[in-house]
Amino acid sequence: MRYFLSSILKVIPVLLMISFIVFFLVRLTGDPVSLMLPETATDQQREDLRQSLGLNDPIYIQYFTYMADVIQGDFGESFRYNQPAIDIVLERLPASFTLAISSMIIATIIAVPAGIYSAIKRNTFADLIITGSSVLGKAMPNFWLGIMLILILAVQFSIFPVSGSGTIAHLVLPSITLGTAIAAEMTRLIRSSMLEVLGSEYIRTARSKGLRETIVVNKHALRNALIPVVTIMALQTATLIGGTLITETVFSWPGMGQLLVQAVNARDMAVVQAATFIIAILVILSNLTADLTYRFLDPRIKYED
Amino acid sequence: MTEPLLDIKNLRIRFRSDEGTVKPVNGVSFQVNEGETVAVVGESGCGKSLTSLSILGLVPSPGEVFEGEIRLQGKDLTKLKKNQMRKLRGNEISMIFQEPMTSLNPVFTIGNQMTEVIKLHQQLDKKESINKVVEMLDLVGIPEPERVVRQFPHQLSGGMRQRVMIAMALSCNPKLLIADEPTTALDVTIQAQILNLMKKLKDELNTGVILITHDLGVVAEVADRVVVMYGGEVVEEAHVNEIFDNPVHPYTRGLLSSVPKMTGSVEELGAIQGSVPTPSQMPKGCKFHPRCPIATDLCKDEHPNLEETLPNHFKRCFHMEGGSIYEQHKRETTT
């Protein structure tokens, strides 16, 4: 518990940094006024809008006003949607979240057994097949895999809907598309981590006790082999939630990736800022989860604080 | 004559790789009787650990036993199926490994790792096996065993971990105990305790012990017989008193003279010249000849056999009948 509180405290400076970066980056990329007003607007109109948005104040004042609002959850209005930016972002969150989690589940279901198996069958035909497939899985571009899946499973055989969202069936193809690359990466990680662990002295000890190989592998080796994998996977999840533009576009999936890119193109500053913030918080949260899992898996950590 | 507990005959282990084949154990033979402690000594890299791992069928891949027999009470272990071998491990044969810091699994408690082997080989339930663990930890001199049961390896010092390993190896009353440098991480008092414990076990249960060590003091104290290895072979084997009083092989003599004797002067501390050849660059002929003070042309070309020159005293050397040549040679070169 104390650990939990202390890590929450550590998060605050990170969030401040992010707010700082987001704030200035957006201001450096161009004049929002010229985007919000038509070409024909007069200088007077521009100046009025500038004044009303507070863009004439010194930059640090702007920052503090901005932060004061942010703390209350107010990221300003999206001028494209005429709604509070935060609402627009949060509306997209469930879709992104669902897709991220289901891709991770698919990846894990494939990668854990495949990684273990190719490690214990190292340098055999089976290992070759698994390692080969993971190279392939990693190399296949998402848009291509997505389109292939649509062509075969949606168009040809009509098993799954072509695109959209709303039902579990809609979730399947985009999850496979995203899950494949992650499964490939994860398999490779588990394989190499497992190989390293299997060569260690405590595994030799476990064997010398007369334990069955399945216990040696699934109890003694796996628990150790997963330790480095967990961190990377948690970060991967965060990236997924943050946006998977291509897959979202291919499947018309209403996620954060789409939203963010549209907002950047339109210079919808409020939405960009809100989205970046939410993504940052998600990354921090998944880091925390990774840390907690790490602690659960590795008893050595607790005592090193 | 009764059958020995363990009979290793002409054991050979090879590692094949793209760079070629090396044979770090190349024709090792020795026996261990019930209730007997056989010390295996020799410099680093001479194949002691590999020999002992092969008894458990745990030679790390790509290494393999490609020739020879390892008989435990007559049964050839090299011919056993995997699950037959597994039933012997930790039960009839157990091993204390050389590396105490890394030989325990970091993510499981001591209790978990110890009960595992007890539950496996003895028909005990959970509570009984925990009691047994506590008893064993107590036996090897671990203070507060009830607490240690719940601790993780990283919470213990190297010496404590080594004692846990020893307790674990002894917990199923093995017929054969292989101890690879069991006391190196321990201070002298603990070392004595552990050696006593091993002695006791040997006397009470008639356990045969293979004791691998660099410490000739330990050898003198607990061994019945000594096997001296060099370059993957046995170069001398004899009763412990014979080895200390009448060492025949020049290598054994070198080893003995590199031990500071309690009474002896510092001059006696003359270690063997040169260094151990690696398995890939073993010299032709007698493997020890480049470092041997009495090597002749014969030693460079021919490989000597292990011969019983005195009763129950084996040596692999062309010269040396009771050491007279050596003594003579030494006298000649020093004057």
Ligand SMILES: Nc1ncnc2c1ncn2[C@@H]1O[C@H](COP(=O)(O)OP(=O)(O)OP(=O)(O)O)[C@@H](O)[C@H]1O
């Ligand atoms: N995986 C391997 N591949 C090739 N050679 C190996 C391998 N493992 C061990 N060897 C060789 O086997 C030889 C004997 O090793 P072993 O561990 O049995 O020595 P040792 O007598 O126990 O030495 P120490 O006293 O240092 O423990 C070493 O010289 C090493 O080069």
Ligand SMILES: [Mg+2]
């Ligand atoms: Mg060794």
